[in-house]
Amino acid sequence: MDCLLSEEVVAEIRRSLLDWYRRNRRDLPWRREKNPYKTWVSEIMLQQTRVDTVVPYFERFMEQFPTLEALAEAPEEQVLKAWEGLGYYSRARNLHAAVKEVVANYGGKVPDDLERISKLKGIGPYTAGAILSIAYDKKAPAVDGNVMRVFSRLFALTDDIAKVSTRKKMERLAETLIPDEAPGDFNQALMELGALICSPTSPQCLFCPVLSVCDAYRLGMEEELPRKKKAKPPTEEEVAILLITCGMHFLVEKRPDQGLLAGLWGLPTIGWSDQKEMESILEFCDQKQIPATKFMIKGQFEYIFSHRHWKVTVMTVETPDTGWEVPENWKWVTKETIGEITLANVYHKALQL
DNA sequence: AAGACGGGGCC
DNA sequence: GGCCCAGTCTT
Numbered sequence: 480m481d482c483l484l485s486e487e488v489v490a491e492i493r494r495s496l497l498d499w500y501r502r503n504r505r506d507l508p509w510r511r512e513k514n515p516y517k518t519w520v521s522e523i524m525l526q527q528t529r530v531d532t533v534v535p536y537f538e539r540f541m542e543q544f545p546t547l548e549a550l551a552e553a554p555e556e557q558v559l560k561a562w563e564g565l566g567y568y569s570r571a572r573n574l575h576a577a578v579k580e581v582v583a584n585y586g587g588k589v590p591d592d593l594e595r596i597s598k599l600k601g602i603g604p605y606t607a608g609a610i611l612s613i614a615y616d617k618k619a620p621a622v623d624g625n626v627m628r629v630f631s632r633l634f635a636l637t638d639d640i641a642k643v644s645t646r647k648k649m650e651r652l653a654e655t656l657i658p659d660e661a662p663g664d665f666n667q668a669l670m671e672l673g674a675l676i677c678s679p680t681s682p683q684c685l686f687c688p689v690l691s692v693c694d695a696y697r698l699g700m701e702e703e704l705p706r707k708k709k710a711k712p713p714t715e716e717e718v719a720i721l722l723i724t725c726g727m728h729f730l731v732e733k734r735p736d737q738g739l740l741a742g743l744w745g746l747p748t749i750g751w752s753d754q755k756e757m758e759s760i761l762e763f764c765d766q767k768q769i770p771a772t773k774f775m776i777k778g779q780f781e782y783i784f785s786h787r788h789w790k791v792t793v794m795t796v797e798t799p800d801t802g803w804e805v806p807e808n809w810k811w812v813t814k815e816t817i818g819e820i821t822l823a824n825v826y827h828k829a830l831q832l
Numbered sequence: 833a834a835g836a837c838g839g840g841g842c843c
Numbered sequence: 844g845g846c847c848c849a850g851t852c853t854t
Contacts, residue, residue, distance in 0.1 A: 566838030
């Protein structure tokens, strides 16, 4: 690796990238002050999520939980509500648990060393490096998808970026490149370059500050890199989403705290197979002792998670009154009060029908 | 090493 | 409509 990089190339990359970043960095809400808590929240929100999506969530989150202590004291329901629609909800639950731990064990100060910060829930190698470098000026690599794409092209690396060994190789590369003076800016420069210039498709090479040292550009293979094994397609599942009603009221269910959409509220959902839709629904109502008087199919739609593909049937189930004993973790809501709970997107979509 | 875990943008 | 984006935890 070191044989790959001459002193001159290292110096050129550092200088050009930092210079470019200081002139082209986007003005983002979490970049306005150096604050480990804000860096932390922003980095968690930015995992698998675009900047444009995160900005409004981040601003609302900071209004609601301006400090680490405020977040630590908040009820989990409120934290999940603030995360509603962002996806990967375990990020919010892990962040909340970790912030509580920082208050309990570290006097409310985010640890500034790799060993301790890495033990916090939801902080893996990337986020640890991002917080340490951006908030604490430590020379720690922060290798995300942007950085792997930039490195793959800059050094014409054909390694599969889905592999752990490739990420480790990239981290060693980052360590040799990060300058002493501005580790945080340099890491952010790499990611900003990946977001703005060295984009996944049709990179803007002619505007790239490190074009002159880019191996992929020289070899004309920037569109073929990075190399990555294809993900397997999502598995197909047929489900029925039940709108169990009584007048203006309907039932919502608190989902278990493990698995899909953990800890969120949803509508009762039943998986089924082999055309046994109605059988499964009747069996479900029987088992939950739901006094159903009328069933009606309201519509169908498809909903794709990254790893599951739901073919959804939405069905209303009418019941005579709200006096019967509802299962544990269920409750009655109305159109007016539904906004108070955190409902996953797929159920918002079902309610539109 | 592979699978689980959401949602959104681009063409 | 089909393609792409991808950190961390669990198994």
